[in-house]
Amino acid sequence: MPFLAGITEGLKALGINLPSLLAQLINFTVLLVVLYFLAYKPVLRLLDERRRRIQEGLEASEEAKRRLAEAEQEVKAQLDRARQESQAMIAQAQQVAARIQEEARAQARQEAEQLLARARSEIEMERDAAIAQLRQEFADLTIRAAERVIRRSLDREAHRRLIEETLAEAPLGDGGGDTKA
Secondary structure, three states: OHHHHHHHHHHHHHOOOHHHHHHHHHHHHHHHHHHHHHHHHHHHHHHHHHHHHHHHHHHHHHHHHHHHHHHHHHHHHHHHHHHHHHHHHHHHHHHHHHHHHHHHHHHHHHHHHHHHHHHHHHHHHHHHHHHHHHHHHHHHHHHHHHHHHHOOOOOHHHHHHHHHHHHHHOOOOOOOOOOOO
8 A cells, every 4th residue: 555655645745635535526426416317317308309399390391381382383373274264265255256246247237138128129119109100190191181182081991991001011111011000
């Protein structure tokens, strides 16, 4: 033990008390063990819990970013579909409008042709009526003139038939005239 005695003497020379040093080392070790179990482990647990929550938050943030990107893609796709559908509807509406316009034009043409045909028919009927009236008046005038000339009453019906036959044979521009009064 001379070695220990030499160390003890050397430490005393430096002003270090060995029993006091050993007591402080034991107290420090006990303090470290107590702090390890009472403070270090709970702090580590709190730090682990906080790291886990931060990690979950980051994962949730990444998931939210991914969902946002998917939602943006879906919205873009829906907008594209809506744009295409609206363009198709516009094209269809334009086709319907063109068809309606063409039908209206055709109907207007048809109505104009019908009006024209009706007007021609009415004009022809009025012309025929005017010709018939003129023939009637001409026949009446001819009979009156003949009565005055011969100063006697003639058989009106016989003369009228005779005049109408003569007029029917005469060219008056009505195609030979087969209309009788």
